[in-house]
Amino acid sequence: MPAFPSTEWAAAFRDAINQNAAYAEAAAAWEGDILLEVVGDAPSAKGAGVYLDLAHGQCREARYVAAASEVNPEFTFRGTRAAWTRIFRKEVDPIRAYLDGTIKLVGNPAKVLRFARAAKELIETASNVPSGG
Numbered sequence: 001m002p003a004f005p006s007t008e009w010a011a012a013f014r015d016a017i018n019q020n021a022a023y024a025e026a027a028a029a030w031e032g033d034i035l036l037e038v039v040g041d042a043p044s045a046k047g048a049g050v051y052l053d054l055a056h057g058q059c060r061e062a063r064y065v066a067a068a069s070e071v072n073p074e075f076t077f078r079g080t081r082a083a084w085t086r087i088f089r090k091e092v093d094p095i096r097a098y099l100d101g102t103i104k105l106v107g108n109p110a111k112v113l114r115f116a117r118a119a120k121e122l123i124e125t126a127s128n129v130p131s132g133g
Contacts, residue, residue: 001130004084005038005050007064009131013050014062016125023125024057027118031055032111033073035065036126040080047078075107087123088131094123 002008017023037049047068053061065071079087083102086092095116097103105112112119 004081004088004126004129004131005036005048005064009129010050010062010064012129013052013126014059016129017052017054017059017062017122020121020125023118023121026121027054027057027115029056030115030118032075033071035068035071035073035076036084037068037076037078038081038084039078073107075105075112077103077105079103085131088127088129090127094120 002012032054034052034054035049036052037047039047048064048066049068051061051063051065051071051073052059068076077098079097079102083092083097087094087097087103092102094103098105
């Protein structure tokens with residue numbers, strides 16, 4: 001089972017996004033790139049994560065990055081490995097995690113809020129990707 005974040009997990013996530021009709025509908029007008037960054041623990045001290053290039057309901061690219069400095073996305077969502085694990089296991093609502101500061105957003109929150117349904121579908125899709133983490 002691939003761990004988040006990893007090359008294998010990113011590939012499985014890309015495939016799952018591209019097979020999710022609800023995400024495709026919710027994100028039909030969205031275009032942008034996102035980094036799901038893991039911070040604050042020793043194995044990912046450099047800010048490893050999964051970079052996503054998303055356009056009109058499809059994922060053009062999903063890849064593992066060993067350090068956040070490798071990419072310059074429009075949006076970065078930062079959280080500890082434990083926070084991401086809890087979100088992906090549906091133990092914590094992602095909106096609540098954002099509001100209470102568990103997950104930090106770098107980027108324009110107004111744009112994210114306009115596409116809240118797409119963001120919810122993206123997290124729902126991530127929750128369905130098997131993970132060793």
